[in-house]
Amino acid sequence: MQIANKLSGGNSMNIMRNSAKVAPEKWARYKYNLTTNIGDDGKRLTGCKEHIALSRKAATEGMVLLENNGTLPLKKNTTVSLFGIGSIDYVKGGGGSGMVYSDYVRNIYEGFMEKAPEIKIYEPVTKFYYNYALSILDQYEGNQVFLDQKLLPETELPQELITEAAKSSDVAIITIRRFSGEDWDRSSEKGDFYLTDTEQKMVDDVTAAFPHSVVVLDIGGMIDVSWIKNNPKIDAALLAWQAGQEGGLAIADIICGDVNPSGKLTDTFAKEFADYPSADTFNESKDYVCYFEDIYVGYRYFETIPNAASRVNYPFGYGLSYTTFEISKPEAMLKDNKIKISVSVKNTGKVAGKTV
Numbered sequence: 001m002q003i004a005n006k007l008s009g010g011n012s013m014n015i016m017r018n019s020a021k022v023a024p025e026k027w028a029r030y031k032y033n034l035t036t037n038i039g040d041d042g043k044r045l046t047g048c049k050e051h052i053a054l055s056r057k058a059a060t061e062g063m064v065l066l067e068n069n070g071t072l073p074l075k076k077n078t079t080v081s082l083f084g085i086g087s088i089d090y091v092k093g094g095g096g097s098g099m100v101y102s103d104y105v106r107n108i109y110e111g112f113m114e115k116a117p118e119i120k121i122y123e124p125v126t127k128f129y130y131n132y133a134l135s136i137l138d139q140y141e142g143n144q145v146f147l148d149q150k151l152l153p154e155t156e157l158p159q160e161l162i163t164e165a166a167k168s169s170d171v172a173i174i175t176i177r178r179f180s181g182e183d184w185d186r187s188s189e190k191g192d193f194y195l196t197d198t199e200q201k202m203v204d205d206v207t208a209a210f211p212h213s214v215v216v217l218d219i220g221g222m223i224d225v226s227w228i229k230n231n232p233k234i235d236a237a238l239l240a241w242q243a244g245q246e247g248g249l250a251i252a253d254i255i256c257g258d259v260n261p262s263g264k265l266t267d268t269f270a271k272e273f274a275d276y277p278s279a280d281t282f283n284e285s286k287d288y289v290c291y292f293e294d295i296y297v298g299y300r301y302f303e304t305i306p307n308a309a310s311r312v313n314y315p316f317g318y319g320l321s322y323t324t325f326e327i328s329k330p331e332a333m334l335k336d337n338k339i340k341i342s343v344s345v346k347n348t349g350k351v352a353g354k355t356v
Contacts, residue, residue, distance in 0.1 A: 047103055052246065059243035059250035064263040065320040067228060071212050071235035073257025073322060074119060074171060081122040081165040082109055083206050084175035084199075085152050086218050088129050093242045094220045095181030102245040108175060108216065111252030119256055122169045128161060151179050154198045157205065166209040173214050173255070174206055180220030180242070185282070188273040194224045207233035216240050216251055222276075225269050225313050239263075257322065260353040264319040268302050268312055275311040277301050319356075323349025 065072070074080070082088075090107035093100060112121050132155050165172070176199060178192070190196045195203070207213045215228055215237040228237045238261070240251050253259040273279055277293035284290065293301065299316035302308045309315075329344040347353060 055244050056246035056250050056253070059240075059247050060253050060259040060261070062241055062243065062263050063250065063254055063261055064239040064241075064265055064318070065236070065254070065261040065322075066217075066225070066239050066314055066318075067215075067234065067237040068320055068322075069235045071171065071214060072238075072255055074255055076118045077120075078171055079120040079122055079169045080112060080171045080173050081125045081169040081210075082112065082129075082173050082175070083125060083157070083202060084177070084216075085129055085133065085154055086175035086177035086216075087173070088126065089133060089152050089177075090248050091151070091177045091179055091218050091220070091242050092244050092247055095179065097182065099181070100244075105245045105247070107248040108173070108218075108251055109248070111248040111250070112173075112256075114249060115252055115256050119252075122165050125161060125165050128157075129155075151177065154196060154202060156198055157202055159205065162205055162209050166211075169210070171212045171214060172206045172210040173216060174203060175216045175218055176203075176223075177218035178220065178223060186221055186223070186273070188279070193222070193273045195227060200227065203227060203231070203234075207231060214238070214255065216255075218242060218247075222267060222269060224272070226271055229313050239265075257351075260322045260351055261319070262321060262354045262356070264317050264356050265314055266316070268298055268316045269314040270302070271311050271313055275308075277305075317356075321349075321353045321355060323347055323351045323353040325349075325353075325355050327355075 087108045090105060092102070092105045109121070109126055112119055133152055136152055176195065186193050188194070203215075210233075212235050213233055215234055217223070217225075217237065217239045218241075219239075220242045225237075228234055238251065238254060240247065243250050250259075254261050270276055277296055278291075281290060281292050296304060302312050302315065324347075326346040326348045327343055328346070330341070331343070332339060332341045334340075345355060
C-alpha cells in the first residue's frame with residue numbers, strides 16, 4: 001500500500017487500514033457492496049451526499065457533553081494539540097454483526113483540519129502518532145486480521161514533545177478509545193474498563209503541562225470515568241461514542257461550536273466496575289448466564305437500591321449543553337389507557353440549542 005508522508009494529504013490511519021492487504025475476492029465484494037446502485041433508474045443511494053450529511057448530523061446528536069467549565073466551544077484562533085493514537089486511528093463502530101463497511105472514515109485530526117484557519121493544529125504531535133502508527137503497520141506488513149482484531153496500543157509520549165506542545169498550543173485534546181463488539185464484553189482489566197498505565201500517564205502528563213485540556217471518549221461501551229471527575233485540570237469531556245464514518249468531523253463540529261451538543265446518556269456511568277450489579281456473576285460460567293440482578297440494571301438499579309446512587313459518576317439521562325434551559329409546567333394525564341406527559345421548555349441562554 002502507498003501512504004503519503006505529508007499529513008495534509010488527507011491520508012488517515014483509518015484509510016491505511018482499509019488499504020491493507022486483503023484477498024482479491026474479498027476486496028471485490030467489499031467494493032461492490034459499497035457502489036451498488038439500489039435506487040430507481042440506477043441512481044446510487046448508498047454513500048450519496050444526503051446520506052453522508054445525515055451521518056454527520058446523527059453523529060453530533062448522539063454525542064454527550066459530560067463536563068465543561070467554559071473551555072468549550074473553542075474560540076477562534078485557538079491552537080490545539082491532538083493527543084492519543086485515537087486522534088488518527090478513529091474507531092467508527094463496533095465489530096461482529098454490527099460492523100458496517102464504508103468507503104472512508106474521517107478521523108479527529110481531519111475534523112480539526114476542516115476547521116482551519118479559525119482553529120489551528122500543532123502538527124508535531126500528530127506527526128509523532130503517524131510515525132508510530134506506520135512503524136506498527138510495517139511490522140505486520142498490512143496483516144488485515146491483526147488490524148481488524150486489535151487497536152494500536154497507546155504509546156508513551158516524550159516529555160519534551162509535551163513541553164513544546166504546551167508552549168505552542170492553547171488546548172490539549174486527549175482521545176481515549178475502546179473497541180466493542182460481539183465477544184468483546186467489558187472486563188475489569190486495565191485497557192478495557194480502566195485506563196492502561198500508559199493512558200493514565202498520558203492524561204496526567206498532558207493535563208499537568210497544559211492550561212486547558214479536553215477529553216474525547218471514542219468508545220462503544222461503559223468505561224471508568226472517575227479519572228475525569230477527579231482531575232481538576234480536565235476542563236471538558238465529550239462522550240463521542242463511535243459515530244460512524246463522519247465521526248471525526250462531528251466531534252470537531254461540537255468542540256468548535258458549530259453544533260450545540262444535545263445528547264443524553266442512555267446508561268449510567270458508575271464509579272467502579274464492581275458497582276454494576278452484574279459484575280459479580282457475569283462470567284461465572286462459559287456455558288450459561290444467570291441474571292441474578294433481574295430487572296435491576298441501569299437506572300432501575302442505581303435509583304432503586306439503597307445507597308446505589310452514591311456510586312454513580314454520570315446518571316442516566318445526563319448531558320450538558322452550551323446554553324441553558326428553563327423547564328416548567330410539567331403535566332401528566334391518563335387518557336385512553338395512555339399516559340401523556342407535557343412540559344414547557346425555554347432557552348434562557350445566548351445560543352440556539354435543544355434538550356430532551
